[in-house]
Amino acid sequence: MTTFAIRQYGDPVLKQRTKEIEEIDGSVAKLVADMIETMYDAPGVGLAANQVGVQRRLFVYDIGTGPQAVINPRIVETSGEWTYEEGCLSVRGLSWPIVRPDAVHLVGLDLDGNEMSLEADTLEGRCFQHELDHLDGILLLERLDEDQRREALSILRARTLSLPAGDPDGLGGLLHQPS
Numbered sequence: 001m002t003t004f005a006i007r008q009y010g011d012p013v014l015k016q017r018t019k020e021i022e023e024i025d026g027s028v029a030k031l032v033a034d035m036i037e038t039m040y041d042a043p044g045v046g047l048a049a050n051q052v053g054v055q056r057r058l059f060v061y062d063i064g065t066g067p068q069a070v071i072n073p074r075i076v077e078t079s080g081e082w083t084y085e086e087g088c089l090s091v092r093g094l095s096w097p098i099v100r101p102d103a104v105h106l107v108g109l110d111l112d113g114n115e116m117s118l119e120a121d122t123l124e125g126r127c128f129q130h131e132l133d134h135l136d137g138i139l140l141l142e143r144l145d146e147d148q149r150r151e152a153l154s155i156l157r158a159r160t161l162s163l164p165a166g167d168p169d170g171l172g173g174l175l176h177q178p179s
Helices: 026-041 122-135 146-160
Strands: 046-048 058-061 068-079 082-088 091-100 103-109 115-121
Touching: 026 046, 026 058, 026 068, 046 122, 058 122, 068 122, 082 122, 091 122, 091 146, 103 122, 115 122
Parallel strands: none
Antiparallel strands: 046 058, 058 068, 068 103, 082 091, 103 115
């Protein structure tokens, strides 16, 4: 098996909607196995195909009941509301309280091409919504309010520019330089 590099914020592949899988074959099964290994290695509880650079409509997950894959997933019903601290393997080390529906009804296909219909709530339901967002080209940052997003983008810019964590805009060093 192979582990993939997980694409990080700023990679354009994360902003693109993925394409439906028309044929489930050995290459899809290998992709699923490699994604599961990558997810465990990260470590994470879910991983969408575009997070490893594959523009296919597929995600894997394991919330403690063993690894699963869902091909061509769709959420057909939601209910309730739940706020929970949510992070992302493509935005490492950051998390925010995100409001999402508490319960979802997800449909898709398994690796054998059989239809799946899953009712999920709390963590499993949140995982489904998060991974489906990825497949639709939506990053966690787009679920933040304006102030949270501004702060998150400041931190991510500082990371990109390799600025000290306590100086996200890079101006702090200018204040203490001798004239």
